[in-house]
Amino acid sequence: MNIPFIDLKKQFTRIEEQVRGNMDAVLEHGAYIMGPEIKALEERLAEYCGTKHALGCASGTDALVLALMSFDVKPGDAVFTTPFTFFATAEAIAFLGATPVFVDIDPVTFNINPLKLNEAIMAMKGEGGHILPAVEGLTPKGIISVDIFGLPADFDAISAVAKKHDLFLVEDAAQSFGGEYKGRKACSLGDITCTSFxxxxxxxxxxxxxxCFTDNDELIERLRSHRVHGQGPDKYDNIRLGINGRLDTLQAAILQAKFDVFPEEVELRDEVATRYAELLSDIPGLTVPTVPKGDRSVWAQYCPLAESTEHRTRIQDALKEAGVPSPIYYPIPMHLQTAFKDLGYKMGDFPISEDAANRIFAIPMHPYIERETQEMIADVIRKA
Ligand SMILES: Cc1ncc(COP(=O)(O)O)c(C=O)c1O
Structure with a gap:
């Protein structure tokens, strides 16, 4: 028996009629580019997140590129971020010719460590502390915090650092749409927040x-312009560079149907995570993920830590034998990625991220997973 890591089929069975109906409506009106579903979705999701504006775009990666373009990120700029993320976070910075500067994570939340963030910025500004290899001649420009696995980063502390050093803050909420930080929704925390569908x-x-989400009237205009080739008020006079970064109308129509059941799915995800914690937390050598009081993870991934790489291999082998996928997010931290080798980092620079990469693994997580499946997975892990 093969257990799906994420069961989109079960979800589709539930929302099929609505999805097909919404798609049919697009086929009827034919406005495939920037149809009315885009604006309707933007308004609905902005309201859910509690932001003034939202801007649909072609991917989470494009959302990050658009955000950085709106802050005029360019060669010579340093943008501070976590090494423990998906490649796109750091790629967007380098794509615009700027330099990603990495800062190690908190060992419990796996999100960027605000104290180390402050130290790194001070070091770059020559205000004390050690200088990292990648920082010479760069100007601190901004921060991208990442809400890894669906848990918002420590926004209050990070935002205080951003304000102190006059840097922009982009929240990479690709994994955390639906999460919460101290009663505020993820996607409402950065100067601009970016999510992925x-x-x-x-x-x-x-x-x-x-x-992209923002409260800022000027930034939303910049984002809007960059989304369509730097368009100005006159459609054929492009006033800056941009990309073709629009969200498809059909995808917006599908998202409308998916969002109808989303708040309930967030609750179901929480129940699944709570059950995993009950089933797994007394297994010797295994650390289950925890959520700081007052916050909420949307559990994009459920990632326990094994005691060692060998322990993880044992668990993964046993899970594979039982037909259970257990991918590793993420096996190679950003500072050790081949594409970033010229930045001059080396193994040992970010020990917490490296340790997490060596011990972490993910297990199936979606709103429709059954209790028996979770019990079976826990059993296999316990025996391993
Ligand atoms: C943290 C993070 N940032 C950015 C992205 C990029 O999103 P997309 O795949 O939609 O381009 C992802 C997607 O996996 C992600 O997990």
Whole structure:
């Protein structure tokens, strides 16, 4: 028996009629590019997240690129971020010719450590502390915090650092749409927040999609312009560079149907995570994920830590034998990625991220997983 890591089929069975109806409506009106579903979705999701504006775009990666373009990120700029993320976070920075500067994570939340963030910025500004290899001649410009696995980063502390050093803060909420930080929704925390609607995400479409959120009237205009080739008020006079970064109307129609059941799915995800914690937390050598008081993870991934790499291999082998996928997010931290070798980092630079990469693994997590399946998975892990 093969257990799906994420069961999109079960979800589709539930929302099929609505999805097909919404798609049919698009086929009827034919406005495939920037149809009315885009604005309707933007308004609905902005309201859910509690932001003034939202802007649909073609992917989470494009959302990050658009956000950085809106802050005029360019060669010579340093943008501080976590090494423990998906490649796109750091790639967006380097794509614009700027330099990603990495800062190690908190060992419990796996999110960027605000104290180390402050130290790194001070070091770059020559205000004390050690200088990392990648920082010479760069100007601190901004921060991208990442809400890894669906848990918002420590926004209050990070935002205080951003304000102190006059840096912009982009929240990479690709994994955390639906999460909460001290009663505020994820996606409302950065100067601009970026999310992804990749199918496996908590709110996913049936292709690529993403969204930027902001409260700032000027930034939303910049984002809007960059989304369509730097368009100005006159459609054929482009006043800056941009990309073709629009969200498809069909994907927006699908997201509308998916969002109808999303708040309930967030609750179901929480129940699944609570059950995993009950089933797994007394297994010797295994650390289950925890959520700081007052916050909420949307559990994009459920990632326990094994005691060692060998322990993880044993668990993964046993899970594979039982037909249970257990992918590793993420096996290679950003500072050790081949594409970033010229930045000059080396193994040992970010020990917490490296240790997490060596011991972490994910197990199936979606709103429709059954109790018996969770019990079976826990059993296999316990025996391993
Ligand atoms: C943290 C993070 N940032 C950015 C992205 C990029 O999103 P997309 O795949 O929609 O381009 C992802 C997607 O996996 C992600 O997990």
């Amino acid at each position: 990749f199918p496996a995400k908590p709110l996913g479409c049936y292709g690529d999609g993403g969204m």
